[in-house]
Amino acid sequence: MFDRDFWIQLVVVAAVGLFLLVMLWPIRSTGVKLLKKWQVADPTDAQVEDAVRYLKRRRLLYPWLYSVLWLVPKWGDDVDQLVVVVLAGTLLAELLALRPRRGARREASLAPRGLFDIASRWVLLTYVVFVVVVAVYLVISPRWTAVAWLAGSVLAVALAVWAAVARPADGDEAVDMALRTRSVHVATGLGVAVVGGLAGPWFGIAGLLAWVSMANTKPQPAKIVR
Amino acid sequence: MTAPRIVVDVDNGVAPWRQVRDQLVRLISGGVLPVGSRLPTIRQLAADLGLAAGTVARAYRELETEGVLTTGRRQGTVVAALPSHAPDPLSAAAAEFVAIARSLGASEGEALNAVRSHYVGE
Numbered sequence: 001m002f003d004r005d006f007w008i009q010l011v012v013v014a015a016v017g018l019f020l021l022v023m024l025w026p027i028r029s030t031g032v033k034l035l036k037k038w039q040v041a042d043p044t045d046a047q048v049e050d051a052v053r054y055l056k057r058r059r060l061l062y063p064w065l066y067s068v069l070w071l072v073p074k075w076g077d078d079v080d081q082l083v084v085v086v087l088a089g090t091l092l093a094e095l096l097a098l099r100p101r102r103g104a105r106r107e108a109s110l111a112p113r114g115l116f117d118i119a120s121r122w123v124l125l126t127y128v129v130f131v132v133v134v135a136v137y138l139v140i141s142p143r144w145t146a147v148a149w150l151a152g153s154v155l156a157v158a159l160a161v162w163a164a165v166a167r168p169a170d171g172d173e174a175v176d177m178a179l180r181t182r183s184v185h186v187a188t189g190l191g192v193a194v195v196g197g198l199a200g201p202w203f204g205i206a207g208l209l210a211w212v213s214m215a216n217t218k219p220q221p222a223k224i225v226r
Numbered sequence: 227m228t229a230p231r232i233v234v235d236v237d238n239g240v241a242p243w244r245q246v247r248d249q250l251v252r253l254i255s256g257g258v259l260p261v262g263s264r265l266p267t268i269r270q271l272a273a274d275l276g277l278a279a280g281t282v283a284r285a286y287r288e289l290e291t292e293g294v295l296t297t298g299r300r301q302g303t304v305v306a307a308l309p310s311h312a313p314d315p316l317s318a319a320a321a322e323f324v325a326i327a328r329s330l331g332a333s334e335g336e337a338l339n340a341v342r343s344h345y346v347g348e
Contacts, residue, residue: 104238106236106277108266110230110259111229
């Protein structure tokens with residue numbers, strides 16, 4: 001298994017992962033763009049720093065995950081594999097962000113933070129509908145390996161969404177809420193793309209379009225107290 | 227609109243649950259959190275403050291016992307009434323000062339002298 005070709009392929013895959021990292025490495029303008037997209041108008045320097053840190057924590061994981069997940073058996077084309085890498089990166093970053101806060105002085109907002117306080121109901125509903133439809137299709141087919149992949153992706157999305165809501169607050173409040181919304185929308189969007197790819201090419205295209213649409217759905221205005 | 231915030235200093239000598247409770251009472255008494263306001267869940271507040279869930283639960287429980295907060299399955303924890311006896315701001319400031327003086331290792335006499343010197347100074 002670990003012959004010369006294996007190592008050459010592994011090096012190539014790692015190089016592709018590093019290339020992706022360099023291409024996607026966030027800079028100040030990336031942070032500004034991200035915040036404006038997620039409705040933090042005229043972000044301050046501190047807010048931009050928060051956003052850039054959020055992106056760096058996720059994108060640093062991509063080369064490693066891309067290399068590791070290359071070993072996982074494939075079910076589709078390379079686009080599917082790439083979506084799985086991004087979903088795994090999203091999940092891992094959200095889980096790492098669950099680390100408890102340190103330091104003597106700690107501050108917290110009193111705004112309640114439920115899933116429906118930060119995420120669009122339409123995005124969540126779209127994900128659930130997609131999963132149910134594809135699950136029924138795969139069971140009827142029947143394609144049990146694909147059903148197992150579907151179950152795994154649903155678990156990953158559910159964990160990422162839970163962690164995006166439950167993780168301790170970090171940095172500026174407006175940015176923190178906007179980035180939580182982004183995490184939920186992107187994770188469910190990636191979930192739709194993975195699930196669509198499992199069902200076939202047309203579902204796959206629909207899944208990719210839904211991912212782009214969900215990852216660009218604006219957050220609803222925050223409901224704060226009262 | 228920015229939501230009100232609370233700050234906990236785990237090194238200031240006052241139990242964290244009391245810091246949470248006192249700040250909530252102050253916010254409710256001052257009208258920042260009017261009756262009907264929803265509060266975060268125990269888990270959320272505990273995670274954000276880096277405290278154990280039981281610590282925040284104790285603060286909430288104390289205020290529920292006093293009738294200030296109420297917790298329901300559907301609406302979560304909500305401000306139910308104004309505190310019957312809001313803490314005297316001077317007393318609260320004194321408690322904070324005593325906690326800091328203790329953490330610095332000052333005796334009662336030294337702490338009182340420090341206060342007097344500031345009165346004299348003004």
